[in-house]
Amino acid sequence: MGKTELGKAFLCIRHGVALWSNKNELRVCNDAFEKRFDCFCGPIPKGISLSRLVERAEQTGLVVHNEAGDGAETSASNCSLERTLFFSDGTIWKLEGWETDDDSVITLCRDVTDEVRNAQVLERATETALQADRTKSRFLRAANHDLRQPLASLKILIYNCISARSEEEREQALHAMDVSVSIMEDLLGALLNIGQLDAGRITPNIQTFQASSILERLRLQFDHQAREKGIELKVVPSKIAIESDRALLERILANFVGNAIRYTDVGRVLIGCRRYGTKLRISVLDTGCGIDPQFHETIFDEFFRVTDEQRERQHSLGLGLNIAKRLAEIIKHPINVASTLGKGSTFSIDVPIGNILHSNLGEPEISERIGGEFVGLSCLILEDDIHLRDALSALLDRWGITVLTIDSFEDVEAAVRSLKEQPDIIISDYRLRGGVQGTDVVGRINDLLEKPCPAIVVTADTSPPLIESIRAQGYPVLIKPVSPPGLRIVMHNILFEPEFVPEIS
Amino acid sequence: MKESDSIPIGSMVPLTGISANDGREFRNGLQMAIDEVNAQGGILGKQLQPHFIDTGNQTAPVLVRAARTLISEHRVHAIINGYNIGSQNSEYEPVADAGIIYIHHNTLLQHHDTVTSDPSRYFGCFMSDPAEYWYGQGFIKFISWLRDTGQWKPRNRKIGIISGPKPYSIVIANAMASVSAQFGWQIVRPPSMVRSVTNDWRPIIENMRELDPSVIAVTHYHIGDLARFQLQFMSAPLDSLVYLQYGAMHRSFSSIVGESARGVIVGTVIGLLHDEKGRDFALRYRQRFGPDSTPEIGCQPYCSLRHYAIAASVAGGTGAPGDFTANRRVARFLLDIPYRGAVGTIAYHPRWQAAVPYPDATQDPSLGMPHLFYQLRGPDDPSALIAPLPFADSTFQLPPWVR
Numbered sequence A: 001m002g003k004t005e006l007g008k009a010f011l012c013i014r015h016g017v018a019l020w021s022n023k024n025e026l027r028v029c030n031d032a033f034e035k036r037f038d039c040f041c042g043p044i045p046k047g048i049s050l051s052r053l054v055e056r057a058e059q060t061g062l063v064v065h066n067e068a069g070d071g072a073e074t075s076a077s078n079c080s081l082e083r084t085l086f087f088s089d090g091t092i093w094k095l096e097g098w099e100t101d102d103d104s105v106i107t108l109c110r111d112v113t114d115e116v117r118n119a120q121v122l123e124r125a126t127e128t129a130l131q132a133d134r135t136k137s138r139f140l141r142a143a144n145h146d147l148r149q150p151l152a153s154l155k156i157l158i159y160n161c162i163s164a165r166s167e168e169e170r171e172q173a174l175h176a177m178d179v180s181v182s183i184m185e186d187l188l189g190a191l192l193n194i195g196q197l198d199a200g201r202i203t204p205n206i207q208t209f210q211a212s213s214i215l216e217r218l219r220l221q222f223d224h225q226a227r228e229k230g231i232e233l234k235v236v237p238s239k240i241a242i243e244s245d246r247a248l249l250e251r252i253l254a255n256f257v258g259n260a261i262r263y264t265d266v267g268r269v270l271i272g273c274r275r276y277g278t279k280l281r282i283s284v285l286d287t288g289c290g291i292d293p294q295f296h297e298t299i300f301d302e303f304f305r306v307t308d309e310q311r312e313r314q315h316s317l318g319l320g321l322n323i324a325k326r327l328a329e330i331i332k333h334p335i336n337v338a339s340t341l342g343k344g345s346t347f348s349i350d351v352p353i354g355n356i357l358h359s360n361l362g363e364p365e366i367s368e369r370i371g372g373e374f375v376g377l378s379c380l381i382l383e384d385d386i387h388l389r390d391a392l393s394a395l396l397d398r399w400g401i402t403v404l405t406i407d408s409f410e411d412v413e414a415a416v417r418s419l420k421e422q423p424d425i426i427i428s429d430y431r432l433r434g435g436v437q438g439t440d441v442v443g444r445i446n447d448l449l450e451k452p453c454p455a456i457v458v459t460a461d462t463s464p465p466l467i468e469s470i471r472a473q474g475y476p477v478l479i480k481p482v483s484p485p486g487l488r489i490v491m492h493n494i495l496f497e498p499e500f501v502p503e504i505s
Numbered sequence B: 001m002k003e004s005d006s007i008p009i010g011s012m013v014p015l016t017g018i019s020a021n022d023g024r025e026f027r028n029g030l031q032m033a034i035d036e037v038n039a040q041g042g043i044l045g046k047q048l049q050p051h052f053i054d055t056g057n058q059t060a061p062v063l064v065r066a067a068r069t070l071i072s073e074h075r076v077h078a079i080i081n082g083y084n085i086g087s088q089n090s091e092y093e094p095v096a097d098a099g100i101i102y103i104h105h106n107t108l109l110q111h112h113d114t115v116t117s118d119p120s121r122y123f124g125c126f127m128s129d130p131a132e133y134w135y136g137q138g139f140i141k142f143i144s145w146l147r148d149t150g151q152w153k154p155r156n157r158k159i160g161i162i163s164g165p166k167p168y169s170i171v172i173a174n175a176m177a178s179v180s181a182q183f184g185w186q187i188v189r190p191p192s193m194v195r196s197v198t199n200d201w202r203p204i205i206e207n208m209r210e211l212d213p214s215v216i217a218v219t220h221y222h223i224g225d226l227a228r229f230q231l232q233f234m235s236a237p238l239d240s241l242v243y244l245q246y247g248a249m250h251r252s253f254s255s256i257v258g259e260s261a262r263g264v265i266v267g268t269v270i271g272l273l274h275d276e277k278g279r280d281f282a283l284r285y286r287q288r289f290g291p292d293s294t295p296e297i298g299c300q301p302y303c304s305l306r307h308y309a310i311a312a313s314v315a316g317g318t319g320a321p322g323d324f325t326a327n328r329r330v331a332r333f334l335l336d337i338p339y340r341g342a343v344g345t346i347a348y349h350p351r352w353q354a355a356v357p358y359p360d361a362t363q364d365p366s367l368g369m370p371h372l373f374y375q376l377r378g379p380d381d382p383s384a385l386i387a388p389l390p391f392a393d394s395t396f397q398l399p400p401w402v403r
Helices: A003-012 A031-036 A050-059 A113-162 A167-198 A211-229 A246-262 A308-314 A320-330 A386-398 A412-417 A438-448 A464-472 A484-496 B020-039 B060-072 B092-098 B110-117 B133-148 B167-183 B202-211 B223-235 B251-261 B276-289 B295-315 B324-336
Strands: A016-020 A026-029 A063-068 A083-087 A092-099 A105-111 A206-210 A232-235 A241-245 A268-276 A279-286 A335-340 A344-352 A378-382 A402-405 A425-429 A455-459 A477-479 B006-013 B047-054 B078-080 B101-104 B125-127 B158-163 B215-218 B241-245 B265-268 B339-341 B344-346 B372-375 B384-387
Touching: A016 A031, A031 A105, A050 A063, A050 A083, A092 A113, A113 A167, A167 A320, A206 A211, A211 A232, A211 A246, A211 A268, A211 A279, A241 A246, A241 A344, A246 A268, A246 A279, A246 A320, A246 A344, A320 A335, A378 A386, A378 A438, A386 A402, A412 A438, A425 A438, A425 A484, A438 A455, A455 A464, A455 A484, A464 A477, A477 A484, A484 B060, A484 B110, A484 B167, B006 B020, B006 B060, B020 B047, B020 B276, B020 B295, B047 B060, B060 B092, B078 B295, B092 B125, B101 B295, B101 B324, B110 B125, B133 B167, B133 B241, B133 B265, B158 B167, B158 B202, B202 B223, B215 B223, B223 B241, B223 B251, B276 B295, B276 B339, B295 B324, B295 B339, B295 B344
Parallel strands: A232 A268, A378 A402, A378 A425, A425 A455, A455 A477, B006 B047, B006 B078, B078 B101, B101 B125, B158 B215, B215 B241, B241 B265
Antiparallel strands: A016 A026, A016 A105, A063 A083, A083 A092, A092 A105, A206 A241, A268 A279, A279 A344, A335 A344, B265 B372, B339 B344, B372 B384
C-alpha cells in the first residue's frame, strides 16, 4: 500500500485520528477528529497541544468530564495519552495514543459509549445474581435453622401418635402436631416475606386513606387471639386520613400487635393514634414483660431472640420485627420503641397525615355493583330457560342485586321457604315449564311472603290480548329479548316511583 | 350552506318541562361554542351546524326518538348536550348503531355499566362529567375535611340523608350512607326516600328534628323543590349544616329563596371555576345571553364541544352516521387529549369514558374535573367556592342559623 493510500485511509477512518509532533503540537488530524472536537470557531488550530485541546473542550462545555487513564505520558506532552472523555451529548469516547519512531505521537479517539454501558449493565446483573445467590443461601440457612425444630417435634409426635395407647394420648399428640404445623406455617410465611424483601420485590403503593380502616381490620384479626389468652384488645378509633401503603402498614402493625399479644400474659393491648404535627403516631401498647434497654436496638435484627427459652415458650421466630423494620424503611415511616422491663412495651410508627379530600376508599373500580341505585336489593327470577336466566342473573349482579332463583314450580311453598332472603322484586317468565303461568306462581309466592313484592312479567308472545290480560292483573310486561335500559326503567319505577307504573297505580 | 361543507351537530335539550331552565343554558352554551369554533375556521375548514331537539320530560322514548331524528334526518356526526335524566341510556342504542360520537352530562353511574358491558359497541359514548356516585363519597370527605381542619365543629356525628325518587338521587344517597362510617359519621337511619316530592317538606324536616343530625343532606336536585325545602327549613331551622344537591346552584334558586339561602352548601361535579378561564367565559356568556343567564350550566356543553373540535381536528375530521372508522379515530383522541377549560380538565377515563373527578378519583388537579363545593351567600352575591384547593377562592362560613 502506498503512502497516498495510507493517507486516504487515515482521513476516512470513522474514529478520530490525530498526529502530534515530538513537541506535542498538532500536525494533522482527520475529519472525524475535527468533528468530535468541534469547539473552535473553525478548524482545530494547528500546533495546539493535546492538553490544551482537552482544556478547550472542557471550557466550552463540549466535554463534561475527563478521566485520565493509567497510560504513559509522553515526555513532551506531560499529558496522559490514555483518557476517557464524557461529552455533553451523552457519548463516552476513549483517547489512546502511541509514540512513533520519531517521538511523534499518534492518537485515536473512539466512541466507547456502548462498551461502557454494556459493562455497567453486566456489572449490575452480576451483582444482582450474586445478591440473589446470597439471599438464597441465607434463606436456606434460615429455613434449615428454624424448620428443623418443629420438624423434629413432628417426627416424635407422629411416632407418639402411632404408638398411643389411649384416645386421650392420641388427641394430645395430634394437638401438639397441629401446633408444630402452625409454627412451620408462620415460619415459612415470615421467610417468604424476608425473601421478597431481599429480592427487592416489594414496591409501595402510597395512597391517602382513613387510619380507621386499618385499625378495624387489626381488631378483627387479633380480637379472638387476645380473648383466648384472656387479655383485652382495645382499639381507640381515629378519624384521621393518612398517606401510606395500606397493605404494608397493616403488615407492620400486625407484627406489633402479634408480638404484644404474645408477650402479654395479664392486662391489655391497646392500639391508638396521636397527632404530632404533620404525622400521626400509631402505637401499640402492651402490659407485657417488657424489653431490657440493652436490646432496644437489636430486637429489630434478623433472628433476634432475647433467650432460647423465650423462643421455646413463645414460638417466637425472631423475624417479625425485622420484617416490620424493613417494610417501614420501604415506606419511609420511622418506627419507635419504648419499653420497661416488667411493665410493658410501646411500639409505634409515624405516618404522614394525608388530605382527607384525597382519601382513597380502596375500591378497585367504581361500578353499579358498588354504588348503583339497586345495590343491596334482591330479585327473584322465575325463568326455566337456563341461558336466559344466566344472562339476566349476570346483568342484575352487575347492578349490585342479589339474585334468587327457584328451580321447581311444583312445590312453591317449599321453594319459598328455601330462599335465603325475602325478595324485593320478582321477574317472571310468563310461560314456565309444564304449562305453568308465571303470573300464577308470582301470586302464590306473594301469598307466602311476609311482605308481598312487585313483579315484572316477561314474555316472547306479543299478542295484544295476552299482554293486556297480564297488565290487567297488575303486572308490567316486557317483551323478550329484554333490553337492559328497558328493564332498568321498569325496575326503577316499580321500586321507587310506582306512580309511573300504570299497571299498579 | 351545502351539506358537504358543514358538520351537523345534534343536541338533545330539555327546552320545556321541569329542566327547561337548564335546557336553555345547555343550548346557549353549545351555540356559543359552535359560533366560536366556526369563527376560528371550524373543524379543518368545515363549519359546524347545530340541530336542537327539545326533550321535554326526558323519557326514554323521547330521547330515542330525538337521537333517531338527529341521525337519520340531520345526519349528525355527533350529539353533544347537557343532561337528560330518565332515559336510562336508551338513546345509546341508536347512537351505537350509527357509530357517531355522543357526549352528554347525564352524571349517571349507569354510563359506566353500559360502556364497559360492550366497549366496542359504545366506543362513541362519552359522559363529560363524573358519575353522580362521586357526589356521595365526595360530600362525606368534604364535611370530614371541614371537621378535621377545624373550620366547623359538629355537635354530634350524625348525618340525616334525604333522597329524591330518581336514580341520580338514590345513588348519591346510597354512596353517602355507605362511606359515612369510614369517616367517623353515623347516618341517623337509612336515607329517607321522598317517593314523590310534594310542596310540603315539613313532615320530613320535623322527623329530622327528632333525629337531631349535625348535617342534613338533600340529594333531590329539582330547583323548585329544593327552594321550597330551604324556605320551610328556615321557618324553624335546625342546628345543622344544610347540603342541597346541584339545583340549588342555579341562579333561580337564589331568586326564589333570597337571603334564606345564605350558608347553604351546594356541590357539583361539574361547574364553572372562579379562575381566569372561568371568569373570562362567564363574562362573554353574560354579555351574550344577559345578566340573568347561568354560565355555570352553559359551560358544560360549551367545553365538551370545544374538546370535541380539537379531538376531531387531530383525528383528521369527523364522521357521518355509518363512518365508524372516522368516529373511532375521534373517540381515540377524545380519550388521549385532556381539555382544560372553564370547568377544569376533561380527562376521560379509558374504560369508563367518563370525566375523572378531582380529588375524588385523582389527586392531580390537572387531570381531573374538580368536584366543587360552593357556599351560597346573599341573593345578589356570587356563591363562594370553598373547596377543593387549588380552585377554592373563599372559605367556609358558619351558616347564620347554626349556633
